[in-house]
Amino acid sequence: EADIYQTPRYLVIGTGKKITLECSQTMGHDKMYWYQQDPGMELHLIHYSYGVNSTEKGDLSSESTVSRIRTEHFPLTLESARPSHTSQYLCASSEPTGFNEKLFFGSGTQLSVL
Amino acid sequence: RKEVEQDPGPFNVPEGATVAFNCTYSNSASQSFFWYRQDCRKEPKLLMSVYSSGNEDGRFTAQLNRASQYISLLIRDSKLSDSATYLCVVNDYGGSQGNLIFGKGTKLSVKP
Numbered sequence: 001e002a003d004i005y006q007t008p009r010y011l012v013i014g015t016g017k018k019i020t021l022e023c024s025q026t027m028g029h030d031k032m033y034w035y036q037q038d039p040g041m042e043l044h045l046i047h048y049s050y051g052v053n054s055t056e057k058g059d060l061s062s063e064s065t066v067s068r069i070r071t072e073h074f075p076l077t078l079e080s081a082r083p084s085h086t087s088q089y090l091c092a093s094s095e096p097t098g099f100n101e102k103l104f105f106g107s108g109t110q111l112s113v114l
Numbered sequence: 115r116k117e118v119e120q121d122p123g124p125f126n127v128p129e130g131a132t133v134a135f136n137c138t139y140s141n142s143a144s145q146s147f148f149w150y151r152q153d154c155r156k157e158p159k160l161l162m163s164v165y166s167s168g169n170e171d172g173r174f175t176a177q178l179n180r181a182s183q184y185i186s187l188l189i190r191d192s193k194l195s196d197s198a199t200y201l202c203v204v205n206d207y208g209g210s211q212g213n214l215i216f217g218k219g220t221k222l223s224v225k226p
Contacts, residue, residue, distance in 0.1 A: 064203070
């Protein structure tokens with residue numbers, strides 16, 4: 001089993017609030033990712049990181065920001081939540097083995113903005 | 115053109131059936147390929163990597179055809195527990211998506 005954890009599992013919050021979704025992994029993986037996924041829809045990459053102090057935007061435009069101060073921690077922040085941010089957010093890290101990079105996902109945070 | 119394309123399904127099959135999924139990718143320089151499984155409202159989990167020579171894991175067989183740029187997953191003797199969405203993933207070095215490109219997934223529903 002992968003050791004990657006996301007909190008909270010579910011979050012219901014009002015419009016305009018600032019929120020931070022936590023993601024931690026204990027595997028020492030350098031590369032980490034945030035994906036957004038609506039029910040029955042595909043995964044969209046919103047942020048990724050190659051390691052400490054590295055953050056990149058993914059293909060899906062997102063109003064969220066990320067930081068990578070420690071290898072094991074990759075939090076995602078929304079400064080002002082809106083109903084359009086309602087979605088499932090999945091964090092992942094990857095085990096680099098040459099070309100055979102394997103992703104391990106956390107259980108996700110289901111965010112509902114009212 | 116989508117970089118990784120899959121038939122969205124759903125594939126509705128009876129228990130014991132053999133079912134095959136195909137996935138095509140657009141970048142001929144892609145280096146490695148995977149099938150992930152995602153249960154409803156759960157996170158994706160690696161099912162198997164796809165090797166050039168083809169590989170098998172129990173009832174599951176994955177194959178790669180580089181010339182035609184497609185990957186396949188064959189499930190034999192399908193079980194109720196195989197019901198899930200199967201995601202084709204291509205590791206695309208030098209690409210813009212953090213190097214991993216996900217297909218939209220093919221939904222499988224195995225009925226008794």
